[in-house]
Amino acid sequence: MIVMQIKEAAMFIQGSVEEMVGTYNLKRLFVFRSAVIASELAAIGLAVYGLAVELPLLFMLSVIGVYALFNLYVWMRLRKNASASANEFFLQLVIDVLALAALLYFAGGSSNPFVSLFLLPLVIVAATLPKRYVWGMAAVTLGFYTLLMVINVPLTPEMAGHNHGGHAGHTTTAAADDFSLHVLGMWFSFLLAVGLILFFVVSMAEALRQRNQKLAEAREKHLRDEHMVSLGTLAAGAAHELGTPLATMAVLTKEMEQEYQQQPELVEQIEILRSQVDRCKTILGQISASAGQMRAESGHSEDVKHYLQHCLSRWNELHPKTSISVSLEGIDPPPVIVVDETLNQAIINVLNNAAEASPERIELNAVWTQAELGIEVRDFGAGLSPAALGEIGKPFFTTKKDGHGLGFYLAQEVVRRLGGDVQVTNHKDGGACVSISLPLQKLLAE
Template structure:
């Protein structure tokens, strides 16, 4: 009936109060019927039934109000509880006052106020319920009784007290349990928000450091390009040397392009800056670029999916994230890497299988945290997987690292761009 996923805690609690009031109204109707037809008690039924009808009308208005999905304030929730307290007081006044076994139901709105509202409202509610109970000690309509049936009436009173206790216990436990679940959900959401904020701060710090490093690395890379060019011109007869120099110059050129792109995109890389590209072409480009970066890595690629291939958001961040994951697998692999890809119209599933030693227990727990690396000292900084995981999550995807027989598996899930089903003319 109501969607609780996006509601505030007080909105959820008002919804629970609405359900709780339905239960109370139903219990009142059953009690009235029992007292009138079974026990044949002479009570002022007109005002008592009027109070129950008033509660039903209030709950109908609450139902309409909940459907409008407006924010619920503490004062509104408190007023709703006050109406329940005054309705209970009216019913108790017409049915024996403090001698009524259902007097303990005053604990129910007090418990709800203590669980759902700030402490000031709780103390006000405590003062109101104590005042109502105190007034009912002196002002009430006595229950009709016959002296000859005193014992049976006493037994009935004890039974009513037991029923009131059971009803209060069940309703209080239900509401408090639901409140505890809401609090735990809120704490979980706050923890996720704090973790995301911390991750964003770390990414910004890394971006600032990367921009500074790019400026500093420009000069030595230019020097290396000049020196390797001179060496290439000097030893023209040595074919093996020429091949090695060519690889070195290609790597230097790739580093310079990467730094140029980094400086151009610093502070401007956003998910919405990308354009759509067929997912098979996108993967082929990423693998071609990776093969240029790591020419010595041996791998097999298997890709399959629906045709024509749907599009994926092609951005520098996304391709760089996948390259980081491929490089991690290459560093861990001993001989060979398997890359398995399949897609449908909604998602891309990418698996990178290496034949390394697998993940340690600590790596499984901490993989993706900044500055944590399972590599040997000096062979990694612990930011590649962190950035890849953060960027892929920004695109609505996920990264998962698991152990498998004979190595580790990196699983990536990425959403694809939904295509319109309507043909354009």
């Protein structure tokens, strides 16, 4: 259940407004467009039959018919639960502006009182899309508004006198001149409204988007923390349950070692088995003692170089047959840190994965400064597929036949808890490469 919630939170972040406009926004746009079509038909009916205004009905109804067919297409997409990219959502709103401009062209152009409807698509873009789309929509709406000032089908003689240079000094009547000033004033009013939307609405919408993004990230972090606590509890329980059988195995191996002293080869194998049992008991003891802690209880401190050498020494005990090329470089003397047992295990997990991918040899390169530690672990295996690169680091994802998908996930979460980051790529010369970037602020000895 927790894993599903983590996936949902990650999908919410990935589906942010920068990349994806959800089905909900498409539904709202469909309803908005339907209301606009109904309003346009009502306005035309009122103008023709109520106010006796002569309009080119054939052309205007043709525009509305094509507009309605487009809206029907959107409705069919909604039935399939389709989402639209930000680019598609923006283009749909541009089509809305184009349809409105076509209708206004046949109904007096910029002198039509409904010209203010150009602001609606701009407000929608400002509230739902990033800033670059808002600037684009502002240019589109302002451009159509300006074009309709000089190119339109006039409704009255005063409008006819205004067209084609009416406000440039060529009108012959005071009424036409006043009308031109009125239309020009409407244009400046529209320009002011566009400026206010760009400044205020865009800023508020951007702040809301950033808040939602932070809330989603906080939710995902909370779910990850819950998951880590659950895994820590399970690990501690498993350590307790496994203690008894391991103790029994330790006793039996000791007895077998004494019983078969006359067979050196068998005794050697029993000693290896006993050392592995002791190793398991040590690991389980560490889990029981320090599960969920950020720092080792002992407060043991050592410099970064010796810390890494000790970590590599522990790993070599587990993989004596794997050759590892090590490069440790940085300032001298190295910064002194408080040993974190969970970080030890995280590095060992990464090295284990590399050794399983290429058992013959692996590489570890570490570079440190006073403030940061960088570790790069490379294997010489087949590398990772693009699909695996996209999924690695998620809980229970594994490329191994008998893997559990937790080792790398836990290592990644330990590094993130300490303020660091983990990146996985394919090396240009073959194999996979894991890069760990770790700020030392939380680990520096005081």
